[in-house]
Amino acid sequence: MPIHDVNVMILDNDGVLRREGKQLPGVVELYAQLEKRGISNVLLSNNSRVTSDGLVRQMKQFGVKDFCKDQAMTSAEAAASWIRHNPSADRLEDMRVFAVGEEGVFRSLQELGIALANDQWDGQQWSGLPTDVVVGFNTKMDYATTMAPAWNAIHRGSRWIHTNGDVSYRNAAGAMLPANGAQLAYLSTTGKEPAAVVGKPNREMAESALRRMNVTQDQARIAVVGDNLTEDMGLADNLRSAGWNAEGWMVLTGVTTAEDCDDPSVDRVFQDIRQITRALLSR
Template identity: 30%
Template sequence: MTQYQGYLLDLDGTMYRGDEVLPGGADLVRRLVEAGIPYRFITNNSSKTPEEAADKLTQMGIAAAADHVITSSMAAADYLLRRHGTVRVFAVGERGLFHALTRAGHQLTEDRPDVVVIGIDREITYEKLAAACLFIRDGAAFIVTNADKAIPTERGLMPGNGALAAAVETSTGQAPVVIGKPEEPLTTTAMASLNLPKEQVVLVGDNYDTDISAGFAAGIDTLMVLTGLTSREELTQKQQQPDYVVDDLTEWEVVT
């Protein structure tokens, strides 16, 4: 087993499911803290600030501070800085997205934006989608925090950000730049935060199509944990396999 100097950890399905802590998650983080190994929680969820995400983890007994969390909103703000500098943004989303964009120095506007950024918005309206379409047709760049078509809730699978973005893409004919897993921008931001060579980092996740595929795209070793979305049976059907597979995180040894 390789000695890794840094960890990228998915949240839902890996660390917890809803309000339930999954086996081994809190203990893995405790062992990383004791070994002095840096880690980042990476999530496609654009709705929460890093402080809010860290607070939820802390309440579950998982050691976390805001600087341990990298959200797709933060990665979107970082992507815009790297590609365009500070820009005028029309943002469709929730608190986490607005917080990340303004903290990075971007200006939120409803008048002639340079960029339209769409994150999950559980108070979406036709007018918000219409405005996004008009701005994109007028030349604004089109960014989405993530392309998840559905999100798990207590009520079942609900429309995800990918469903909202699809309406805008269908109307405008313009495909967006996707920030979240499995695309590279989120892992790029997280890796920059760790400041380690990719050979020294492992990405841990439960969803083959987002987490594990993000590791493949970034050239990072991957650990598949079978506590979430992807089952062992589904995994056997995949052509490219993760570097490691465990039933839950109690089986994973932190090598120091």
Template identity: 30%
Template sequence: MTERRIEAWLMDMDGVLVKEEHAIPGAAQWLELLTQRHLPFLVLTNNSMFTPRDLAARLRASGLDVPEQSIWTSALATARFLHEQRPNGSAFVIGEAGLTTAMHEAGYTMTDRNPDYVVLGETRTYSFERITTAIRLIAAGSRFIATNPDPTGPSPDGPLPATGSVAALITRATGAAPYYVGKPNPLMMRSALNTLQAHSETAVMVGDRMDTDVVAGLEAGMHTVLVLTGSTAAHDIDRFPYGPARVADSIADLIDDLDPAPDGHDKGMGR
């Protein structure tokens, strides 16, 4: 792997910084060092339920200090995408505060009367009535958008149906597949890079999943690092037709990459 200067960092949240709402060892030091070195970074999540302020509070409860402006969610990426596609449009939204707040801030009107889009995100309580409304609106011509394709989400009692599963139900009923904005769509990576005013050639995506984080980073032209503290195990990597530039046991293993090199310049990501 060749040396390359790194000027910005994107990283997944669950499985990289936290696991079951507990900070992964080394994550606090990693974030502190990024801040001390004035290195731009964003924490990414496909979870559309929470606002950045909510997530920042949850991370603080886990012992991690992440400013809300350094959190990028699939809800924010979806709202920005729709604003760029159709400014001041309208949408019927299934989701929680993270999504509805982002849509309002993007200038969108929430309505169930001939909306431009049906936007599906995560919620703890999917309503059969609202899903039925979504099906009827899509059948009548509204465009179908989903924040992310994740089929399930975690809970203390086991997996819960998430956006991808409910989207499949709606697709089965309407014949219309959604456009997914979140990972693994590289659009989410590019919107995050634009937020940082960073370039893919000098940015890194750190994730714990080969099928979302790594492939999205690769398709966005970024350097990719897989950490083994989340979903993808070391023995699973070779099953994929692509690979990360680097595999690390955890985020703690990347701390040395942020230390000043002997000549005073930042190190690249070579090994």
């Protein structure tokens, strides 16, 4: 697809717009070009701990003053949206969800009117088994009040939705630590599998964002911009497999080096987002 045919851009956050919490060069200029050319865009974050409100604050701090909530989605919000579109009960109000995670998970469920069942676990057993278990990354978990009841509910038949399968993350000191994929592996010892893992590279989060933008397959020409072969380029692959016209655009400001880009999922390689902006300006 010619670069100027792109009319939708799906962007990653870490390694693309920021690194180690600090803004990378070229963010304001890229978003100015997207606005000027009418390119619909969404910032997709696998981080279930944050909210789209938090991403809006970040982008405004970066200087993108007109960035709005509809331009961002987290894996927690995508999980809540997935539940709303795929209810486990005849009526949404009959669903009771046990939530594992931090602010992003709880707020995303509550904002869509989904009732929580966390108060139904008394430390030993359920007073009412939840219909669903939603699991986001939790760095403050207590075994007795989070993973034990989640495991028990899934084992007994509650539907399981996982926000993302990220195996690890790098903390502020640069150390690699287990992430939500480790929680997925733990809960897999129930012998069950998640009904959905909604974050990247799976396409559920992207398709939820595309629906919100009223973008359809027949009109979309998508660039997935990221720094990660598995999550971002994998998302482009999965969108293509589902019939979307999508390319994977790799930037080298994150975890991937140029040597790693000899991969069929990578359609274009850019040094950074400034080079993407120059490419959009080249005509």
